[in-house]
Amino acid sequence: MARACILLLVSALVLAACGGDNYRLNKFISDGTPEEFGIVPKEPLEIPDDIRAQSLPQPTPGQANRTDPQPLGNAVEVLGGNRAALNATGVPASDSALIAQAGRFGVAPNIRATLKAEDEAFLKRAKLFNVKLVRDDEYRKAYRRFILDAAAEILRFRRAGVRTPTVPPQQ
Template sequence: MQAKAGVTAIAIVAMLGLAACGDRSEPPELMNLKATEGPDEFGILPPKPLELPKSLAELPEPTPGGANRTDPRPMDDAAIALGGTGQSSTGGGVPAADGALYAHTARFGTQDNIRAQLASEDLQWRRDNNGRVLERLMNVNVYFKAYKKFWLDQHGELAAWRARGVRTPSAPPANASEK
Protein backbone atom coordinates (compact mmCIF):
# COMPACT_ATOMS: atom_id res chain seq x y z
CA MET A 1 0.00 0.00 0.00
CA GLN A 2 2.81 2.38 0.95
CA ALA A 3 4.76 1.51 -2.23
CA LYS A 4 1.71 2.23 -4.38
CA ALA A 5 1.27 5.67 -2.72
CA GLY A 6 4.96 6.41 -3.31
CA VAL A 7 4.71 5.51 -7.00
CA THR A 8 1.61 7.70 -7.32
CA ALA A 9 3.38 10.62 -5.62
CA ILE A 10 6.40 10.26 -7.93
CA ALA A 11 4.12 10.12 -10.99
CA ILE A 12 2.30 13.30 -9.90
CA VAL A 13 5.58 15.15 -9.25
CA ALA A 14 6.91 14.02 -12.65
CA MET A 15 3.75 15.22 -14.42
CA LEU A 16 3.90 18.60 -12.68
CA GLY A 17 7.58 18.92 -13.55
CA LEU A 18 6.91 18.20 -17.22
CA ALA A 19 3.99 20.62 -17.29
CA ALA A 20 6.21 23.36 -15.83
CA CYS A 21 8.71 22.89 -18.65
CA GLY A 22 6.17 23.72 -21.38
CA ASP A 23 6.71 26.65 -23.72
CA ARG A 24 3.94 29.19 -23.12
CA SER A 25 4.87 31.43 -26.06
CA GLU A 26 2.51 29.49 -28.35
CA PRO A 27 -0.24 30.13 -29.21
CA PRO A 28 0.39 33.83 -29.83
CA GLU A 29 -1.14 36.31 -27.42
CA LEU A 30 -4.03 37.18 -29.73
CA MET A 31 -5.07 33.53 -29.86
CA ASN A 32 -4.39 32.90 -26.16
CA LEU A 33 -7.52 33.49 -24.12
CA LYS A 34 -5.61 33.11 -20.85
CA ALA A 35 -3.13 35.94 -21.39
CA THR A 36 -1.91 37.31 -18.06
CA GLU A 37 -0.70 40.74 -19.16
CA GLY A 38 -3.92 42.51 -18.22
CA PRO A 39 -7.32 43.20 -19.71
CA ASP A 40 -7.96 43.44 -23.41
CA GLU A 41 -8.67 47.10 -24.04
CA PHE A 42 -10.76 46.20 -27.11
CA GLY A 43 -12.93 43.81 -25.08
CA ILE A 44 -14.08 46.54 -22.72
CA LEU A 45 -16.92 48.66 -24.05
CA PRO A 46 -17.55 51.80 -22.00
CA PRO A 47 -21.18 52.76 -21.46
CA LYS A 48 -22.68 55.56 -23.47
CA PRO A 49 -22.96 58.92 -21.68
CA LEU A 50 -26.05 59.56 -19.60
CA GLU A 51 -28.57 61.86 -21.19
CA LEU A 52 -31.70 63.46 -19.86
CA PRO A 53 -34.71 63.12 -22.18
CA LYS A 54 -36.88 66.14 -22.95
CA SER A 55 -39.64 64.68 -20.81
CA LEU A 56 -39.56 61.92 -18.24
CA ALA A 57 -42.43 60.22 -20.08
CA GLU A 58 -39.86 59.17 -22.71
CA LEU A 59 -38.04 56.96 -20.20
CA PRO A 60 -38.79 53.27 -20.66
CA GLU A 61 -40.08 51.16 -17.79
CA PRO A 62 -37.19 49.59 -15.84
CA THR A 63 -36.77 45.90 -16.62
CA PRO A 64 -34.51 43.91 -14.27
CA GLY A 65 -31.84 42.26 -16.38
CA GLY A 66 -33.05 44.13 -19.47
CA ALA A 67 -31.26 46.58 -21.71
CA ASN A 68 -30.23 50.00 -20.50
CA ARG A 69 -30.25 53.14 -22.64
CA THR A 70 -26.54 53.59 -21.93
CA ASP A 71 -25.56 50.01 -22.78
CA PRO A 72 -23.24 49.69 -25.78
CA ARG A 73 -25.01 48.28 -28.84
CA PRO A 74 -22.30 47.40 -31.38
CA MET A 75 -24.78 45.97 -33.90
CA ASP A 76 -26.80 49.19 -33.86
CA ASP A 77 -23.63 51.29 -34.09
CA ALA A 78 -22.52 49.27 -37.13
CA ALA A 79 -25.93 49.70 -38.79
CA ILE A 80 -25.79 53.46 -38.19
CA ALA A 81 -22.26 53.60 -39.65
CA LEU A 82 -23.56 51.84 -42.78
CA GLY A 83 -26.44 54.28 -43.14
CA GLY A 84 -29.16 52.38 -41.27
CA THR A 85 -31.26 53.44 -38.31
CA GLY A 86 -29.63 51.33 -35.61
CA GLN A 87 -32.80 49.81 -34.22
CA SER A 88 -31.89 46.19 -34.97
CA SER A 89 -31.58 45.10 -31.34
CA THR A 90 -34.89 46.61 -30.23
CA GLY A 91 -37.23 44.69 -32.50
CA GLY A 92 -37.57 41.17 -33.75
CA GLY A 93 -36.90 41.81 -37.42
CA VAL A 94 -35.44 44.21 -39.91
CA PRO A 95 -36.76 47.76 -39.41
CA ALA A 96 -38.61 49.12 -42.45
CA ALA A 97 -36.11 51.97 -42.81
CA ASP A 98 -33.24 49.45 -43.08
CA GLY A 99 -34.93 47.21 -45.65
CA ALA A 100 -32.97 48.67 -48.55
CA LEU A 101 -29.65 48.21 -46.69
CA TYR A 102 -30.39 44.56 -45.93
CA ALA A 103 -31.66 43.92 -49.45
CA HIS A 104 -28.48 45.39 -50.92
CA THR A 105 -26.21 43.27 -48.71
CA ALA A 106 -28.13 40.11 -49.66
CA ARG A 107 -28.35 40.93 -53.39
CA PHE A 108 -26.12 38.00 -54.37
CA GLY A 109 -27.91 35.62 -52.02
CA THR A 110 -27.14 34.35 -48.56
CA GLN A 111 -25.94 31.03 -47.25
CA ASP A 112 -27.31 29.55 -44.04
CA ASN A 113 -24.23 27.53 -43.04
CA ILE A 114 -21.61 30.15 -43.96
CA ARG A 115 -19.89 30.09 -40.57
CA ALA A 116 -19.40 26.32 -40.61
CA GLN A 117 -18.21 26.43 -44.23
CA LEU A 118 -15.71 29.23 -43.54
CA ALA A 119 -14.41 27.43 -40.45
CA SER A 120 -13.80 24.23 -42.40
CA GLU A 121 -12.18 26.09 -45.32
CA ASP A 122 -9.98 28.01 -42.89
CA LEU A 123 -8.88 24.79 -41.21
CA GLN A 124 -8.09 23.22 -44.60
CA TRP A 125 -6.15 26.35 -45.69
CA ARG A 126 -4.03 26.25 -42.54
CA ARG A 127 -3.40 22.53 -43.00
CA ASP A 128 -2.38 23.00 -46.65
CA ASN A 129 -0.12 25.97 -45.90
CA ASN A 130 1.68 24.36 -43.01
CA GLY A 131 4.92 22.99 -44.38
CA ARG A 132 6.23 21.26 -41.27
CA VAL A 133 5.22 17.67 -40.69
CA LEU A 134 5.74 17.90 -36.93
CA GLU A 135 3.29 20.80 -36.67
CA ARG A 136 0.69 18.75 -38.48
CA LEU A 137 1.28 15.73 -36.30
CA MET A 138 1.29 17.72 -33.06
CA ASN A 139 -1.79 19.80 -34.08
CA VAL A 140 -0.06 23.14 -33.44
CA ASN A 141 -2.00 26.30 -34.25
CA VAL A 142 -0.38 27.83 -37.34
CA TYR A 143 -2.96 30.54 -37.98
CA PHE A 144 -0.51 33.45 -38.15
CA LYS A 145 2.03 31.53 -40.20
CA ALA A 146 -0.57 30.44 -42.76
CA TYR A 147 -1.99 33.93 -43.28
CA LYS A 148 1.22 35.96 -43.04
CA LYS A 149 1.31 36.69 -46.79
CA PHE A 150 -2.12 38.37 -46.48
CA TRP A 151 -1.14 40.76 -43.68
CA LEU A 152 -1.80 44.42 -44.37
CA ASP A 153 1.05 46.88 -44.04
CA GLN A 154 -0.94 49.33 -41.95
CA HIS A 155 1.65 52.10 -42.02
CA GLY A 156 2.11 51.82 -45.78
CA GLU A 157 -1.66 51.97 -46.35
CA LEU A 158 -1.97 54.89 -43.94
CA ALA A 159 0.73 56.82 -45.84
CA ALA A 160 -0.85 56.00 -49.22
CA TRP A 161 -4.31 57.19 -48.21
CA ARG A 162 -2.98 60.31 -46.54
CA ALA A 163 -0.95 61.10 -49.69
CA ARG A 164 -4.25 61.05 -51.60
CA GLY A 165 -5.67 63.58 -49.14
CA VAL A 166 -8.06 61.17 -47.40
CA ARG A 167 -8.57 61.83 -43.69
CA THR A 168 -7.76 58.65 -41.81
CA PRO A 169 -7.54 57.58 -38.18
CA SER A 170 -4.06 56.95 -36.91
CA ALA A 171 -2.35 53.58 -36.70
CA PRO A 172 -0.45 52.36 -33.65
CA PRO A 173 3.16 53.52 -33.47
CA ALA A 174 5.52 51.37 -35.53
CA ASN A 175 7.49 50.23 -32.50
CA ALA A 176 4.38 49.28 -30.44
CA SER A 177 4.22 45.84 -32.06
CA GLU A 178 7.89 45.13 -31.36
CA LYS A 179 7.58 44.44 -27.62
Protein backbone atom coordinates (compact mmCIF):
# COMPACT_ATOMS: atom_id res chain seq x y z
CA MET A 1 0.00 0.00 0.00
CA ALA A 2 2.80 2.39 0.90
CA ARG A 3 4.62 1.66 -2.35
CA ALA A 4 1.47 2.38 -4.36
CA CYS A 5 1.04 5.73 -2.58
CA ILE A 6 4.67 6.68 -3.19
CA LEU A 7 4.42 5.64 -6.85
CA LEU A 8 1.22 7.66 -7.25
CA LEU A 9 2.82 10.71 -5.59
CA VAL A 10 5.97 10.49 -7.75
CA SER A 11 3.84 10.10 -10.91
CA ALA A 12 1.79 13.16 -9.98
CA LEU A 13 4.94 15.20 -9.35
CA VAL A 14 6.48 14.15 -12.69
CA LEU A 15 3.33 15.07 -14.60
CA ALA A 16 3.03 18.38 -12.74
CA ALA A 17 6.61 19.24 -13.68
CA CYS A 18 5.74 18.86 -17.37
CA GLY A 19 3.02 21.53 -17.23
CA GLY A 20 3.23 25.27 -17.47
CA ASP A 21 3.07 27.99 -20.10
CA ASN A 22 6.81 28.26 -20.60
CA TYR A 23 7.21 24.86 -22.25
CA ARG A 24 9.73 24.96 -25.10
CA LEU A 25 10.62 22.23 -27.57
CA ASN A 26 14.11 23.59 -27.74
CA LYS A 27 15.78 24.63 -24.52
CA PHE A 28 18.09 26.94 -26.46
CA ILE A 29 15.28 29.24 -27.63
CA SER A 30 16.01 32.77 -26.50
CA ASP A 31 14.30 34.02 -23.40
CA GLY A 32 14.41 37.62 -24.53
CA THR A 33 17.99 38.38 -23.62
CA PRO A 34 20.50 39.14 -26.37
CA GLU A 35 22.63 36.26 -27.57
CA GLU A 36 26.33 36.91 -27.01
CA PHE A 37 27.37 35.25 -30.26
CA GLY A 38 24.71 37.03 -32.30
CA ILE A 39 26.32 40.43 -31.84
CA VAL A 40 28.60 41.21 -34.76
CA PRO A 41 30.67 44.41 -34.80
CA LYS A 42 30.45 46.80 -37.73
CA GLU A 43 33.10 46.85 -40.42
CA PRO A 44 35.59 49.70 -40.11
CA LEU A 45 34.78 52.93 -41.93
CA GLU A 46 36.60 53.44 -45.21
CA ILE A 47 38.10 56.85 -45.83
CA PRO A 48 38.94 57.46 -49.49
CA ASP A 49 42.28 58.96 -50.48
CA ASP A 50 40.56 61.88 -52.17
CA ILE A 51 37.72 63.37 -50.11
CA ARG A 52 36.08 65.43 -52.81
CA ALA A 53 32.35 64.96 -53.40
CA GLN A 54 32.97 63.46 -56.86
CA SER A 55 35.10 60.59 -55.52
CA LEU A 56 32.69 59.45 -52.81
CA PRO A 57 30.46 56.47 -53.63
CA GLN A 58 26.83 57.20 -54.38
CA PRO A 59 24.37 56.37 -51.58
CA THR A 60 22.18 53.33 -52.23
CA PRO A 61 18.91 53.72 -50.30
CA GLY A 62 17.38 50.38 -49.38
CA GLN A 63 20.60 48.49 -50.14
CA ALA A 64 23.21 47.13 -47.79
CA ASN A 65 25.59 49.61 -46.23
CA ARG A 66 29.28 49.14 -47.00
CA THR A 67 30.03 48.94 -43.28
CA ASP A 68 27.31 46.38 -42.52
CA PRO A 69 28.72 43.08 -41.25
CA GLN A 70 28.73 40.26 -43.78
CA PRO A 71 29.82 37.19 -41.81
CA LEU A 72 28.78 34.72 -44.51
CA GLY A 73 30.73 36.62 -47.17
CA ASN A 74 33.76 36.85 -44.87
CA ALA A 75 33.63 33.10 -44.23
CA VAL A 76 33.38 32.31 -47.95
CA GLU A 77 36.31 34.58 -48.71
CA VAL A 78 38.47 33.11 -45.93
CA LEU A 79 37.75 29.59 -47.18
CA GLY A 80 38.89 30.54 -50.69
CA GLY A 81 35.49 31.08 -52.30
CA ASN A 82 34.11 33.93 -54.34
CA ARG A 83 32.23 36.46 -52.19
CA ALA A 84 30.44 37.83 -55.27
CA ALA A 85 28.82 34.43 -55.88
CA LEU A 86 26.65 34.99 -52.80
CA ASN A 87 24.96 37.98 -54.45
CA ALA A 88 24.54 36.36 -57.85
CA THR A 89 21.03 36.43 -59.26
CA GLY A 90 19.57 33.97 -61.69
CA VAL A 91 20.97 30.59 -62.64
CA PRO A 92 24.71 30.40 -63.34
CA ALA A 93 25.68 29.07 -66.77
CA SER A 94 27.41 26.13 -65.09
CA ASP A 95 24.05 24.93 -63.72
CA SER A 96 22.02 25.23 -66.93
CA ALA A 97 22.30 21.48 -67.73
CA LEU A 98 21.16 20.60 -64.20
CA ILE A 99 18.15 22.95 -64.43
CA ALA A 100 17.21 21.55 -67.85
CA GLN A 101 17.38 17.96 -66.55
CA ALA A 102 15.37 18.75 -63.40
CA GLY A 103 12.65 20.53 -65.37
CA ARG A 104 12.37 18.07 -68.25
CA PHE A 105 8.86 16.97 -67.23
CA GLY A 106 7.65 20.50 -66.54
CA VAL A 107 7.76 22.80 -63.56
CA ALA A 108 4.85 23.70 -61.30
CA PRO A 109 4.89 27.47 -60.76
CA ASN A 110 3.15 27.26 -57.36
CA ILE A 111 4.97 24.25 -55.94
CA ARG A 112 5.67 25.88 -52.57
CA ALA A 113 2.00 26.67 -51.92
CA THR A 114 1.01 23.15 -53.04
CA LEU A 115 3.56 21.50 -50.75
CA LYS A 116 2.50 23.69 -47.83
CA ALA A 117 -1.17 22.73 -48.29
CA GLU A 118 -0.31 19.03 -48.60
CA ASP A 119 1.91 19.19 -45.49
CA GLU A 120 -0.83 20.88 -43.45
CA ALA A 121 -3.37 18.26 -44.58
CA PHE A 122 -0.97 15.42 -43.71
CA LEU A 123 -0.26 16.85 -40.25
CA LYS A 124 -3.99 17.34 -39.64
CA ARG A 125 -4.67 13.68 -40.52
CA ALA A 126 -1.77 12.55 -38.33
CA LYS A 127 -3.10 14.52 -35.33
CA LEU A 128 -6.42 12.66 -35.44
CA PHE A 129 -4.75 9.48 -34.21
CA ASN A 130 -2.19 11.12 -31.96
CA VAL A 131 -3.33 10.75 -28.38
CA LYS A 132 -0.85 12.40 -26.08
CA LEU A 133 -0.41 12.71 -22.36
CA VAL A 134 2.87 14.62 -22.57
CA ARG A 135 3.78 17.28 -25.10
CA ASP A 136 5.94 15.99 -27.91
CA ASP A 137 7.38 17.10 -31.23
CA GLU A 138 4.27 16.67 -33.39
CA TYR A 139 6.11 17.23 -36.65
CA ARG A 140 8.74 14.58 -35.94
CA LYS A 141 6.10 12.15 -34.71
CA ALA A 142 4.01 12.61 -37.88
CA TYR A 143 6.98 12.09 -40.20
CA ARG A 144 8.72 9.39 -38.13
CA ARG A 145 8.24 6.66 -40.74
CA PHE A 146 9.86 8.82 -43.45
CA ILE A 147 13.12 9.48 -41.57
CA LEU A 148 16.07 7.69 -43.15
CA ASP A 149 18.53 5.79 -41.01
CA ALA A 150 21.93 6.63 -42.54
CA ALA A 151 23.69 3.57 -41.15
CA ALA A 152 20.99 1.21 -42.42
CA GLU A 153 21.09 2.83 -45.87
CA ILE A 154 24.87 2.45 -46.06
CA LEU A 155 24.55 -1.24 -45.17
CA ARG A 156 21.81 -1.69 -47.75
CA PHE A 157 23.97 -0.13 -50.47
CA ARG A 158 27.04 -2.14 -49.48
CA ARG A 159 25.06 -5.39 -49.51
CA ALA A 160 23.82 -4.51 -53.00
CA GLY A 161 27.44 -4.09 -54.12
CA VAL A 162 27.36 -0.31 -54.52
CA ARG A 163 30.67 1.38 -53.73
CA THR A 164 30.41 4.07 -51.06
CA PRO A 165 33.76 5.88 -51.27
CA THR A 166 32.77 8.92 -49.20
CA VAL A 167 31.56 6.86 -46.27
CA PRO A 168 34.06 5.85 -43.57
CA PRO A 169 35.34 2.30 -44.02
CA GLN A 170 33.63 -0.59 -42.27
CA GLN A 171 34.88 -1.37 -38.78
